[in-house]
Each structure stands twice: as structure tokens, then as C-alpha cells.
Amino acid sequence: MGSDSNHLADLSVVKSVSLTSALEKELERLILTGELEPGERINEIHLSNRFGTSRGPIREATRSLEAKGLVEVVRNRGVFVRRLSVEDAVEIYDVRAALFGQAGRLLAERMTDGLLGQLTRMVDEMDAVAERGSFDDYYPLNLSFHNLIVGSCGNRTLQAEYHRFVNKLHLFRARALVQGGGLAVSNREHRAMLEALASGDGDRAQMTHWRHVALAKRRLIAAVDGAASRID
Amino acid sequence: MGSDSNHLADLSVVKSVSLTSALEKELERLILTGELEPGERINEIHLSNRFGTSRGPIREATRSLEAKGLVEVVRNRGVFVRRLSVEDAVEIYDVRAALFGQAGRLLAERMTDGLLGQLTRMVDEMDAVAERGSFDDYYPLNLSFHNLIVGSCGNRTLQAEYHRFVNKLHLFRARALVQGGGLAVSNREHRAMLEALASGDGDRAQMTHWRHVALAKRRLIAAVDGAASRID
DNA sequence: CGATTCCTGATTGTCTACAATCGACGGATG
DNA sequence: CATCCGTCGATTGTAGACAATCAGGAATCG
Numbered sequence: 001m002g003s004d005s006n007h008l009a010d011l012s013v014v015k016s017v018s019l020t021s022a023l024e025k026e027l028e029r030l031i032l033t034g035e036l037e038p039g040e041r042i043n044e045i046h047l048s049n050r051f052g053t054s055r056g057p058i059r060e061a062t063r064s065l066e067a068k069g070l071v072e073v074v075r076n077r078g079v080f081v082r083r084l085s086v087e088d089a090v091e092i093y094d095v096r097a098a099l100f101g102q103a104g105r106l107l108a109e110r111m112t113d114g115l116l117g118q119l120t121r122m123v124d125e126m127d128a129v130a131e132r133g134s135f136d137d138y139y140p141l142n143l144s145f146h147n148l149i150v151g152s153c154g155n156r157t158l159q160a161e162y163h164r165f166v167n168k169l170h171l172f173r174a175r176a177l178v179q180g181g182g183l184a185v186s187n188r189e190h191r192a193m194l195e196a197l198a199s200g201d202g203d204r205a206q207m208t209h210w211r212h213v214a215l216a217k218r219r220l221i222a223a224v225d226g227a228a229s230r231i232d
Numbered sequence: 233m234g235s236d237s238n239h240l241a242d243l244s245v246v247k248s249v250s251l252t253s254a255l256e257k258e259l260e261r262l263i264l265t266g267e268l269e270p271g272e273r274i275n276e277i278h279l280s281n282r283f284g285t286s287r288g289p290i291r292e293a294t295r296s297l298e299a300k301g302l303v304e305v306v307r308n309r310g311v312f313v314r315r316l317s318v319e320d321a322v323e324i325y326d327v328r329a330a331l332f333g334q335a336g337r338l339l340a341e342r343m344t345d346g347l348l349g350q351l352t353r354m355v356d357e358m359d360a361v362a363e364r365g366s367f368d369d370y371y372p373l374n375l376s377f378h379n380l381i382v383g384s385c386g387n388r389t390l391q392a393e394y395h396r397f398v399n400k401l402h403l404f405r406a407r408a409l410v411q412g413g414g415l416a417v418s419n420r421e422h423r424a425m426l427e428a429l430a431s432g433d434g435d436r437a438q439m440t441h442w443r444h445v446a447l448a449k450r451r452l453i454a455a456v457d458g459a460a461s462r463i464d
Numbered sequence: 465c466g467a468t469t470c471c472t473g474a475t476t477g478t479c480t481a482c483a484a485t486c487g488a489c490g491g492a493t494g
Numbered sequence: 495c496a497t498c499c500g501t502c503g504a505t506t507g508t509a510g511a512c513a514a515t516c517a518g519g520a521a522t523c524g
């Protein structure tokens with residue numbers, strides 16, 4: 001853990017960034033990587049000792065993280081990394097589906113040959129990886145594919161919002177459950193999205209993109225039910 | 233303005249609310265009502281004098297408001313109520329359309345006779361008000377109608393998010409421009425939404441709800457262009 | 465022995481003070 | 495007259511101190 005405080009020290013050397021902002025970024029990183037786990041309490045004094053700052057900026061940072069939905073601030077008790085229930089995760093998937101669908105629509109209406117080629121190569125590569133059944137290789141490609149779509153839709157507000165929700169899903173500690181349905185199924189949905197994007201049809205793109213996330217939600221629910229049955 | 237500090241005093245009497253939380257609520261109210269105007273600087277010392285608190289809780293509150301997109305914190309310069317450009321507003325409308333569409337879909341899939349009756353009465357009432365051409369009477373009804381839909385969709389995350397974006401649009405000081413297209417046109421779109429909700433068809437409901445906000449966006453753009461032409 | 469109460473240490477919430485930064489204004493210079 | 499530089503007051507960013515609150519452990523009671 002010692003290297004982490006070095007991380008913050010590097011940031012504060014650049015004096016254009018306030019301590020509060022640097023702390024917020026670092027805390028967010030600790031949360032998203034799982035070093036601070038859901039339900040875990042964020043102790044101001046420990047953190048201030050660890051980072052060599054006073055408690056003020058830490059308090060400011062945690063207020064911001066609360067508004068972003070990554071922590072919960074309980075008066076007189078402390079700040080806790082937010083714990084997501086299955087119900088929470090399902091709700092977040094619905095929001096994410098809506099945003100991703102809208103990103104698909106916006107992108108279909110402004111698609112270029114270059115971008116379409118890039119996206120196509122990514123889907124081809126995911127096909128190859130899926131054949132090998134390698135989730136660890138597939139996941140980052142899948143992430144890049146989604147990020148390129150959202151990042152190219154031309155709406156920064158939508159992009160920022162989408163990523164906030166994707167970040168929040170990091171709190172749902174059930175990544176192994178997300179494999180449900182198989183990689184080939186997931187990439188077939190990517191192909192349908194691609195075709196819709198190529199067609200320039202906004203309605204169709206919105207529907208295929210929305211459906212991809214909605215089906216992922218369903219796979220999650222099925223996996224959770226399956227896991228619960230296995231426990232019983 | 234003196235009555236506003238009484239507002240905060242009332243809140244702090246109830247000791248279950250921290251000063252920071254009370255200040256955040258009050259600042260948000262001041263921003264959303266327009267008492268603190270877009271671009272205006274929030275002066276910590278003035279506010280701490282006004283509310284009889286130290287600056288610490290004010291700083292914490294403004295960090296949260298920043299994450300909610302209502303203010304911008306500029307290091308060493310201060311906190312400014314966020315100013316929305318037309319482009320910002322258009323981006324927000326797109327996000328709002330996506331969320332509203334999703335709310336429509338979710339509601340269509342869980343509609344009850346009682347709720348449908350309630351929504352129908354509201355649309356009928358809006359018809360009557362629209363005939364009189366009374367925007368001031370129409371607007372709150374319209375707001376209630378939208379809120380009932382989103383509030384009944386069964387997804388709290390979506391609801392909270394939708395309202396965050398509606399709040400942000402308060403920063404766009406061009407409410408007079410939102411009248412474009414006429415009240416009767418707007419309420420015809422409400423009827424299409426109603427029919428879709430009654431049919432229980434999620435696809436159809438999502439599309440009609442999405443379209444309603446998307447058309448409102450178009451009307452806004454047209455009104456902005458019209459206003460610009462009139463200036464030239 | 466289990467349940468209840470009390471005490472104390474740890475932590476949080478807020479305040480005050482100090483240092484750093486910025487912008488406005490006035491004076492000097494070309 | 496325009497531009498540049500220096501000064502100063504206002505404000506922001508942060509640290510440290512003090513008071514309030516809570517949870518856990520120990521003591522007491524039934």
C-alpha cells in the first residue's frame with residue numbers, strides 16, 4: 001500500500017491540482033479497483049495520516065464521491081463505500097441501457113467510414129478471442145468497443161453520465177456472474193449493433209444498443225438466480 | 233433575503249441533519265429558483281456570515297453540488313453557478329429523452345387501471361388548459377404529469393437521475409423559449425404516450441416518451457434559432 | 465449466565481487561524 | 495495615452511484544535 005501514497009504525492013507536486021481533487025481521484029481509484037471494498041469504512045484520520053494531509057480536503061472529497069454515488073456519508077458514523085444489492089445493480093443496468101441506446105442513435109446519425117472500419121475490426125477480434133473462450137482477453141476488448149461507441153457519439157454529457165454508471169457497477173462485486181450467456185452470444189449482439197450503425201438508422205441503432213445492455217441485465221439476473229439455487 | 237437564513241435556521245434545529253447537508257439543500261434551492269444566477273460567484277465568507285456557520289461545511293456542500301453539475305469549482309478563484317450554453321442544454325435534452333423513454337417502457341410493463349385513469353385525467357385537464365392558451369396553468373400540470381410517469385416506473389435510480397437532469401435544465405435561463413410549438417401540440421404527444429402506456433407495449437412506450445422529449449428539444453433549438461434571427 | 469447500563473477511547477463535525485493566490489487599482493514608464 | 499509592474503485587500507485552501515457523538519468493552523444487576 002505504500003506505493004499508493006506515492007501516487008498522491010506525484011499528483012500534488014503538480015500545483016495546478018488542489019489536494020481535494022487529488023484525494024478524490026485517488027479515493028475513486030481505490031474504490032474502483034476494489035482496494036476499498038463495498039461496505040468498508042473510510043477513516044478520515046487514517047487517510048490523513050497516510051496521505052500526509054489534514055482532514056478537511058478528505059471530507060470535501062468524500063462529499064463529492066457521495067454525490068457520485070460511490071460512497072454513503074452517515075452523520076456521526078462515517079463514510080462507507082457503497083454496497084450494491086442485486087436490485088440496485090438491475091436499476092443501474094436499466095439506466096445504462098437507456099444511455100447506451102441513445103449513444104447508439106447519436107452515433108448512427110454521424111457515422112464515418114473510418115470509425116465503422118475500426119469498430120468492425122474490434123468485433124472481428126472479439127470473435128477470434130471468443131472462439132478461444134478467453135474471458136480475460138475478451139473483457140478489455142468489449143470495454144474498449146463500448147467506450148469507443150459512447151466516446152464517439154458527440155454528446156459529452158451523455159458520455160460522462162454513462163461512465164459514471166459503469167463506474168458504479170464496479171461496486172457490484174459479482175464480475176464472475178457477468179460471463180453468463182457466453183462470449184459468442186455477446187458478440188453476435190455486437191454485430192447487430194454494427195449493422196445498425198452502418199445503416200445510419202437511428203431508431204434501429206438505439207434499439208440494438210439498448211437491447212444489448214438489456215440482455216446483459218437478463219443474463220446477470222439469470223446468473224444471480226442460478227448462483228442462489230446452487231447455494232440452496 | 234433575510235427570510236432565507238431563517239430557512240436554514242429551521243433546518244439546523246432538527247439535529248439529525250448536518251450543517252453541510254442543510255447548506256447544500258439551501259444552496260441548491262437558491263440556484264434552482266434563480267436567486268443565485270448562472271455565472272454568479274458563491275462567496276464563502278459572505279455565505280458563512282449570512283448563515284452563521286464556518287466556511288468548512290460550505291466548502292463541503294459546494295463540492296457535492298459540483299459533482300451534481302450545478303456549480304463549477306475553479307481552484308483559487310471560487311465557486312460559480314454553472315452557466316449552460318445552448319449546446320449544453322441540447323446534450324442534456326438527449327440524456328433526458330433517453331431516461332424518459334426508459335421510464336415509459338418500465339411503466340408500460342407495470343401499468344395499473346388506477347394509474348392509467350389518473351394520467352388520463354391529467355391529460356384531459358391539460359387539453360382544457362391548452363384551449364385557453366394559458367401557459368402558466370399548463371406548465372405545472374405538464375410537470376406533474378411527467379413526474380408521475382417517472383415516479384411510477386419503479387426504478388429509483390432512474391427517477392433520481394431524471395430529476396438531476398431536469399434540475400440542471402433550470403440553469404438554462406430561457407424558459408420562455410420552451411413554449412414553442414404550442415400547448416396543443418405538446419398534449420397530443422402526451423396522448424400518444426398514454427395510448428402506448430395503455431397498450432402495455434414497452435417498445436412503443438419507450439419510443440413515444442423518447443420522442444416527446446426529442447421533439448421538445450427540436451422546438452427549443454428552433455426557438456433559439458428564431459430568437460437569434462430576431463436579434464440580427 | 466445473560467441482559468442491561470455505564471464509561472471511555474476513537475472518530476466525526478465544526479470552528480478558527482494562517483498561508484497562498486488572485487484580481488483590481490494606482491503609479492511609473494515609454 | 496497605452497502598457498506594464500507592484501502593492502494590497504479579499505478570498506480561497508489547508509492545518510490544527512475543540513466539542514459532540516457513537517460503538518465497543520467492562521461492570522453491574524436480575
